[in-house]
Amino acid sequence: MSFKLQVGEMKTEYLTDKEIWGHFNYIFSSKSRNSTTYKFVLIKSILENLYNVNDKLELSYSTLFSSFAKIYWNMVIHHNLNQINMYGKKAEVQTILYDIQIQNQIPNTLVFDKLSSDIQVDIINSVKKKCKINVMGAIYGDTGCTIYDFDNSKEQLRLNPTYYAFMQRFQRVLNYLTNYHLALFLEKFNENGDTTNLLLKVENVSKRSSLDQFYQILSSFYNGKCFYCGKTIKNGNSHVDHFIPWSFVQADQLWNLVIACSNCNLSKSDKLAEKVFLHTVIDRNETFISMPTIKKREDMQVYSSSKLKDLYNYSMENGFTEFLETKENMGLIVFHKMDKN
Numbered sequence: 247m248s249f250k251l252q253v254g255e256m257k258t259e260y261l262t263d264k265e266i267w268g269h270f271n272y273i274f275s276s277k278s279r280n281s282t283t284y285k286f287v288l289i290k291s292i293l294e295n296l297y298n299v300n301d302k303l304e305l306s307y308s309t310l311f312s313s314f315a316k317i318y319w320n321m322v323i324h325h326n327l328n329q330i331n332m333y334g335k336k337a338e339v340q341t342i343l344y345d346i347q348i349q350n351q352i353p354n355t356l357v358f359d360k361l362s363s364d365i366q367v368d369i370i371n372s373v374k375k376k377c378k379i380n381v382m383g384a385i386y387g388d389t390g391c392t393i394y395d396f397d398n399s400k401e402q403l404r405l406n407p408t409y410y411a412f413m414q415r416f417q418r419v420l421n422y423l424t425n426y427h428l429a430l431f432l433e434k435f436n437e438n439g440d441t442t443n444l445l446l447k448v449e450n451v452s453k454r455s456s457l458d459q460f461y462q463i464l465s466s467f468y469n470g471k472c473f474y475c476g477k478t479i480k481n482g483n484s485h486v487d488h489f490i491p492w493s494f495v496q497a498d499q500l501w502n503l504v505i506a507c508s509n510c511n512l513s514k515s516d517k518l519a520e521k522v523f524l525h526t527v528i529d530r531n532e533t534f535i536s537m538p539t540i541k542k543r544e545d546m547q548v549y550s551s552s553k554l555k556d557l558y559n560y561s562m563e564n565g566f567t568e569f570l571e572t573k574e575n576m577g578l579i580v581f582h583k584m585d586k587n
């Protein structure tokens with residue numbers, strides 16, 4: 247059995263799309279051992295972190311299990327959803343979370359990102375400790391030992407480049423597939439009446455309740471002006487906006503966030519911005535990297551302009567083909583050009 251493995255080496259680097267689809271179909275099928283939601287949440291966590299890998303495609307367990315712990319906390323504590331295929335029993339990670347909740351007297355209403363950073367770290371470490379033994383080897387085994395190399399002592403995985411490219415190309419459909427199967431599992435093993443709109447819950451379980459922590463850094467950079475239209479934003483009307491829509495990236499990285507006015511934020515919604523804005527964000531990120539306090543942030547350390555360009559191109563390839571286009575955009579181009587002179 248591969249699920250207790252501590253180290254796994256990638257067997258083959260090259261796989262065809264058909265072979266990789268086969269592996270995913272297997273993971274989601276009844277043939278795979280899915281007594282808990284762990285595998286679904288691990289895939290969801292990998293997809294969320296596709297653009298948090300370094301240039302060797304390595305991903306630290308602390309980043310990976312931050313996503314995992316957040317998703318689990320929000321499902322178990324916030325939505326009260328059972329994660330194992332037996333009534334009256336709990337998945338081990340569920341028990342860990344309940345214990346932390348009781349110890350710290352945390353109400354069910356609190357979502358993960360509202361917890362104090364000490365408690366968040368405690369949860370992430372406890373979840374990581376449990377999952378690295380039970381979960382890392384499981385997906386590895388289900389993919390015929392091809393999806394990644396992993397090392398539980400180094401607490402790191404390295405994605406197979408063929409898999410990585412596949413997940414970039416099919417990110418949206420893989421997200422849908424994972425959310426759908428996760429919701430299906432939860433529907434089967436929860437009868438407490440909390441299952442209405444399960445898919446909607448699962449789709450939004452990773453979303454932060456607030457982007458305030460980014461606002462502080464961004465607002466000083468944009469000086470009260472909207473990134474898209476360049477107009478001065480009235481008090482209280484500025485929003486932190488995902489340059490590449492959240493519904494695609496499913497993650498919040500400083501390098502993909504800008505400040506927008508309510509109008510632009512609303513009309514942009516799930517759309518992309520024209521390419522000229524991409525270059526402006528890349529320039530902005532160069533400035534960020536030159537600032538020591540920002541440079542050492544975890545999300546900035548794995549940033550590169552080619553990563554953002556890839557993300558932009560892959561979002562189009564995944565069906566994000568609508569663009570925010572207003573007259574003001576033209577004004578912005580002039581505004582930014584003037585800014586540089």
Ligand SMILES: [Zn+2]
Nearest residue numbers: 472475507510
């Ligand atoms: Zn605007």
